[in-house]
Amino acid sequence: MSVKLSVSALAIAAVSATTAAARDNVQVAGSSTVLPYASIVAEAFGENFEFPTPVVESGGSSAGLKRFCEGVGENTIDIANASRAIREREIAVCAENGVSDIIEVRIGYDGIVFASQIDGPDFVAFEPSDWFLALAENIVVDGEIVANPNMTWADVNADLPAVEIAAFIPGTKHGTREVFEEKVLLQGCEDTGAMQAMIDGGMSEDDAEHACMSVRTDGKSVDIDGDYTETLARIDSNSEGVGVFGLAFYENNTDTLKVATMSGVAPSTETISTGEYPVSRPLFFYIKKAHIGVIPGLKEFASFFVADEIAGPDGPLAEYGLVSDPELAATQAMIEAEETMGEGM
Amino acid sequence: MSDASLAPAASPRARRSLMETDAHTAKRNAAEKRFRLYGVAAICAGLFFLVVLLTSILGNGLSAFQQTFITTQVFLDPAKLDKAGNRDPDDIRKVSTFGYTPLIQNAVFEEVTSRNIETPLDSAKDMKALISASAAAQVRDFVIANPDRIGETVEFRILAASRVDGYLKDRVFREDVARDKNIDAEHLDLTDALVSAGVIAKQFNTSFIFGSDASESRAESAGLGVSMLGSFFMMLVVLVLALPIGVAASIYLEEFAPQNRFTDLIEVNISNLAAVPSIVFGILGLAVFIQFAHLPQSAPIVGGLVLTLMTLPTIIISTRASLKSVPPSIRDAALGVGASKMQAVFHHVLPLAMPGILTGTIIGLAQALGETAPLLLIGMVGYIATNYPDGFVSGFMDPNSAMPAQIYEWAKRADPAYYERAWGGIIILLVFLLTMNLIAILLRRRFERRW
Structure with missing residues (x-):
């Protein structure tokens, strides 16, 4: 009996402790692309400040923003990482749940690279049109819209190796997928004139865009819903495969991967920051303004994240593969003023 | 086969010596020999895979203990x-x-x-x-x-x-x-x-065993210590909740409950619950403990509660089995000298069943210790295991990871140095599991009584 009594006493003590003690650490969740950067900042933050090290969870941009929009309070996260900008629909959901003041912080840019096994076939240069012709569900041949007949990369572009198409692209829950669709598939669709042909064939512009971005489902293209390590494992076991990676991941695995140029530009932090390399996207995090002042260290963490010594061109984030934002000073001022989205725009 | 069918064959067989094997016996002996060979082959295959597994774990992971x-x-x-x-x-x-x-x-x-x-x-x-x-x-x-x-x-x-x-x-x-x-x-x-x-x-790298997780850019300083504490606090929750609830439920079902449709239904459902995939408990935990009860995210107490649900059926089943194995004569003797039913159970049956209950509990705990899937859903994966808990309460309430979740997290990071640490983490986890199983075996050997 006494054992059971002490058990229930323990449970009561534990539950009452939650309600009494305020959360003293910052909680972050979201994009797995931003996770490495956020973890580097969180670690340095824990070392240099009296606050505990923030908790950073992954799960993808959409999942992170969904949790972010669940409401205001200690049981919700303070910051959502995203590898794409927040959508109107998500802002509406947020507002419905009482999360109305959101601070949007752009931390820098990330490049998306196309890499294959280092000893594999010679994939050295791609054009967006190559990827569109290789991966699109339907392409235009002689003015007719047909199901994609291309089987090898050489069918797509005679300069590419004559090996079966096997592409490993990020799954739809990744923010990276959106950038891949917009900057590669859609671009390729426009370049090849397929888009114009579809519009001429009576499609509305939206439908044509949608058709351009739909990926073939006959197994030539594989959606990877996990992390880049899974893509790497697929490339490792398939010497003819080509995968889509983040620049930072590639730079950590140069001993097994070789990278191809896109539109003639090799991906690097320099070519991305100048905008020469076409496939890059901004990385964001979103702060709940209502939590500033309630959760200790939240504002300090946000300012520390975009400080010059962290996110600047010589900071540890740039070293890991982030392309630093030339307008960092404006972002710093924005956090200082706690300027929410919609204000001062 | 009836005697009648054997009768015509009996006359030639009678002339032969028993030492001489006839064709039928030879066939049966060959079948037995083949079956033994299959058995040996199956064991060899199992051993082969075990050796491959152990060498790859040790080969990949031992270097993590050096820095x-x-x-x-x-x-x-x-x-x-x-x-x-x-x-x-x-x-x-x-x-x-x-x-x-x-x-x-x-x-x-x-x-x-x-x-x-x-x-x-x-x-x-x-x-x-x-x-x-x-x-x-x-x-x-x-x-x-x-x-x-x-x-x-x-x-x-x-x-x-x-x-x-x-x-x-x-x-x-x-x-x-x-x-x-x-x-x-x-x-x-x-x-x-x-x-x-x-x-x-x-x-030798002690901080790998006792240290905290590190960010992606410094794989060299990452350690398993904090997530080990997370696992420890989760196991504490499991032990404190699952053992009394599980034992009480099984004693009631085994000794007091009437045998009717309702108890049969409960019995079947407990067996079914033991087979439910663990990820289901994770979703349940997310919905009930975090979204409804508002317990903190990524906290070992939530992980412990989820794992308790998962371990309960294991403990109930093993406890009932060990209660059943106590002979009825013990109960009869106790009741015969005037003990009440409860006295008979608590003074005589339960102590005799204890070794079996403890073994079942330890094996249930070991299973819970290695469980990752439900933890993914309640936010215990990510860059979490970085702060040592300040005290007992914060050990349950502060965000933490668990050993298997930490290993999973390391395995998916970009720096290849983390791959080695994931294998090293597996070695530590295996040491824990082997120790727990060893304790279970020792308890059984030492205290188990045969009737």
């Missing part, structure tokens, strides 16, 4: 660390780790120049690729704890960068570094020279 360290004399420059010169702790805290990095780079460069090692790397800044980013925090913590040592030269044992470590562990090769922006061949030459000078050396 490359640089021993160096760091001059704690008062001009940089305490500009005001008053040794005020608050002023010293204002110097961030970025202020300490040059001091350490100078110190390592000093080791190179004082030994007259020839290298094209001719500035302190070039030493950056050799040194772990965690070194600055290590020196800063020391200075904050000992402000009076500012101005002295202190010996530190700092971590080498993960690429240097990988080079000494044959994970990074000379031919691969040409395209690696983190390190180049000149640094590898310098590493070789410093190894022969005794400045850089591989040593």
Whole structure:
């Protein structure tokens, strides 16, 4: 009996402790692309400040923003990482749940690279049109819209190796997928004139865009819903495969991967920051303004994240593969003023 | 086969000696021999896979227990660390780790120049690729704890960068570094020279076992210690909740409950519950404990509650089995001398069933310890296991990870150095599981009674 009594006493003590003690650490969740950067900042933050090290969870941009929009309070996260900008629909959901003041912080840019096994076939240069012709569900041949007949990369572009198409692209829950669709598939669709042909064939512009971005489902293209390590494992076991990676991941695995140029530009932090390399996207995090002042260290963490010594061109984030934002000073001022989205725009 | 059918064959068989095997017996013997061979082959296959598994785990993971360290004399420059010169702790805290990095780079460069090692790397800044980013925090913590040592030269044992470590562990090769922006061949030459000078050396890595998780950029300083604590607190919750609930439920069902449709239904459902995939319990935990009961996310108490649900059926089933194995004569004897039913159960049956109950509990705990899937859903995966809990309550309430979740997290990080640590983590986890199973076996051997 006494054992059971002490058990229930323990449970009561534990539950009452939650309600009494305020959360003293910052909680972050979201994009797995931003996770490495956020973890580097969180670690340095824990070392240099009296606050505990923030908790950073992954799960993808959409999942992170969904949790972010669940409401205001200690049981919700303070910051959502995203590898794409927040959508109107998500802002509406947020507002419905009482999360109305959101601070949007752009931390820098990330490049998306196309890499294959280092000893594999010679994939050295791609054009967006190559990827569109290789991966699109339907392409235009002689003015007719047909199901994609291309089987090898050489069918797509005679300069590419004559090996079966096997592409490993990020799954739809990744923010990276959106950038891949917009900057590669859609671009390729426009370049090849397929888009114009579809519009001429009576499609509305939206439908044509949608058709351009739909990926073939006959197994030539594989959606990877996990992390880049899974893509790497697929490339490792398939010497003819080509995968889509983040620049930072590639730079950590140069001993097994070789990278191809896109539109003639090799991906690097320099070519991305100048905008020469076409496939890059901004990385964001979103702060709940209502939590500033309630959760200790939240504002300090946000300012520390975009400080010059962290996110600047010589900071540890740039070293890991982030392309630093030339307008960092404006972002710093924005956090200082706690300027929410919609204000001062 | 009836005697009638054997009768015609009986006459030739009668002439033969029993020592001589006829065709039928030979066939039966051959079948038996074949069956034995199948058995041996099955065991050999099992052993083969076990050996492959163990060698790959040990081969990949043992190197995680060794880490490359640089021993160096760091001059704690008062001009940089305490500009005001008053040794005020608050002023010293204002110097961030970025202020300490040059001091350490100078110190390592000093080791190179004082030994007259020839290298094209001719500035302190070039030493950056050799040194772990965690070194600055290590020196800063020391200075904050000992402000009076500012101005002295202190010996530190700092971590080498993960690429240097990988080079000494044959994970990074000379031919691969040409395209690696983190390190180049000149640094590898310098590493070789410093190894022969005794400045850089591989040593046993206690912080891998006791340390906290590290960010992606410093795989060399990541450890399993904090997530081990997370696992410990979860197991505590499981033990404190699952054991009494499970034992009480099984005693009631086995000794007191009437045998009817309702108890049959409960019985079937408990067996079914034991077969439910663990991820289902994770979703349940997310919905009930976090979204409805508002318990904190990523906290070991939620993980413990979820694992309790998962372990309960295992404990109930094993407890009922061991209660059943206590012979009815014990109960009858107790009731016969006038004990009440409850006295008979608690004074006589339960103590005899205890070894079986404990074994079942330990095996249930070991199963819960290795469980990852439900933890993914309640936010225990990510960059979490970084703060040691402040005390008992914070151990349950503060965000933490668990050993298997931490291993999963390491396995998906970009730096190949984390791959080695994931295998090393598996070794530690296996040691825990083997110890728990060993305790279960010992308990059974020592206390189990046969009737």
